[in-house]
Amino acid sequence: MFKDQQRIILHCDCNGYYASVECLLRPELKDVPMAVTGNPQNRHGIILAKNQLAKDAGVLTAETIIEAKRKCPNLVCVRPHHELYAEYSVKLNNIYLEYSDRVEPFGIDESFMDVTQTWQDFANSPKDFADLLRNRIRQDLGLTISVGVSYNKILAKLGSDLKKPDATTVITENDLESIVWPLDISNLLYVGKVTAKRLRAVNINTIGEIAKTDPEFLAVYLGKIGENLSIYARGLENSEVQKYTELDEAKSIGNGQTFSEDLISWPKINQGLQGLVAEVTNRLRKSNKVANVIQVQLKSSDFQVFSKQTTLTEHIQNYEQIWPVVQQLIQELWDQETPIRLLAVTAGGLENKDQVYTQVSFSDLTLNSSDDFDKSAPDKEFEKQKKLNNLVYKLNQQMGGDYLKLGTE
Numbered sequence: 001m002f003k004d005q006q007r008i009i010l011h012c013d014c015n016g017y018y019a020s021v022e023c024l025l026r027p028e029l030k031d032v033p034m035a036v037t038g039n040p041q042n043r044h045g046i047i048l049a050k051n052q053l054a055k056d057a058g059v060l061t062a063e064t065i066i067e068a069k070r071k072c073p074n075l076v077c078v079r080p081h082h083e084l085y086a087e088y089s090v091k092l093n094n095i096y097l098e099y100s101d102r103v104e105p106f107g108i109d110e111s112f113m114d115v116t117q118t119w120q121d122f123a124n125s126p127k128d129f130a131d132l133l134r135n136r137i138r139q140d141l142g143l144t145i146s147v148g149v150s151y152n153k154i155l156a157k158l159g160s161d162l163k164k165p166d167a168t169t170v171i172t173e174n175d176l177e178s179i180v181w182p183l184d185i186s187n188l189l190y191v192g193k194v195t196a197k198r199l200r201a202v203n204i205n206t207i208g209e210i211a212k213t214d215p216e217f218l219a220v221y222l223g224k225i226g227e228n229l230s231i232y233a234r235g236l237e238n239s240e241v242q243k244y245t246e247l248d249e250a251k252s253i254g255n256g257q258t259f260s261e262d263l264i265s266w267p268k269i270n271q272g273l274q275g276l277v278a279e280v281t282n283r284l285r286k287s288n289k290v291a292n293v294i295q296v297q298l299k300s301s302d303f304q305v306f307s308k309q310t311t312l313t314e315h316i317q318n319y320e321q322i323w324p325v326v327q328q329l330i331q332e333l334w335d336q337e338t339p340i341r342l343l344a345v346t347a348g349g350l351e352n353k354d355q356v357y358t359q360v361s362f363s364d365l366t367l368n369s370s371d372d373f374d375k376s377a378p379d380k381e382f383e384k385q386k387k388l389n390n391l392v393y394k395l396n397q398q399m400g401g402d403y404l405k406l407g408t409e
């Protein structure tokens, strides 16, 4: 039972989203093992999603098509239709919005809902409400969702992973010790590979063990993430589910500049970028936001657009923090020959600076684009890189050319 004053938070997660949407449009795919994949021409094309039959054959998300076909020779591979997934995402959220205005998408096929004020209008218990919602989604859209029902977002999210497909899991305060604490740490949101490894190194293997570890130790050992994980594991997370209508606020702050003449040297490009970073930094500061995604974009004189972005382990705001990241990206991006007409720098993954104290980055959780450079690099590495970048930049400036550059692998 939930206590009277407790919030009722749902996390709704579509099961096998990409594959399910593909099967909706081509029902014949339901009866064969199928997977949505990257480009099959590319040796590194990977499995993005699979249906139940492929799953039964042992096909795993994120493995290569070659590996998957070895296990399941008759696997049908289809290319992704991202516009379609976005369309169904809107349909899903529109249904959720019929039940509450606090609907916060968390990725394309997941949303948090706060139904504290509304569930009673539709059902006899929060669990009944979640079941009703699942039926509604199945009937209206032909998709199945797993729903976690709890009193905070972290536990709702954890719940939606425990039973699937098409299931409801309720986690009340009383269930914390019996259901949540015995689970492996990897079940907790934001415990990515890097964090899990560090926790296991000190013999913390279950969520209960996180909860029972001295929070101060975790804070010293892991930094902000450690502090937060302790809060999550003890069931004390209490961030709000945002109102859907308030989500339209800028999710990124970007700035671009078209140059009157093409840029073809490091000093010129760096000069251009410095101005852009300064501008983005100012805007972040004015809006009291911090960012953990940095993107650099360039347009060549023949109007080709190239961009690269990275997701960081920390949210940042200052010039000194953003500049080395931009440096790294541009070095990976520019071939040092193509004349550049336009440069742009964008900071994304924005959060309110004050709120970030109770949050952690997606860093080692996110299965991100191959464009990322080492996101999990420890701060020391980052510091070293930053110093190196600055040194190279200064030397080049002193020499008035672009004699030195950092090697990229």
Ligand SMILES: [Mg+2]
Residues within 6 Å of the ligand: 013, 014, 015, 016, 017, 109, 110
């Ligand atoms: Mg999902």
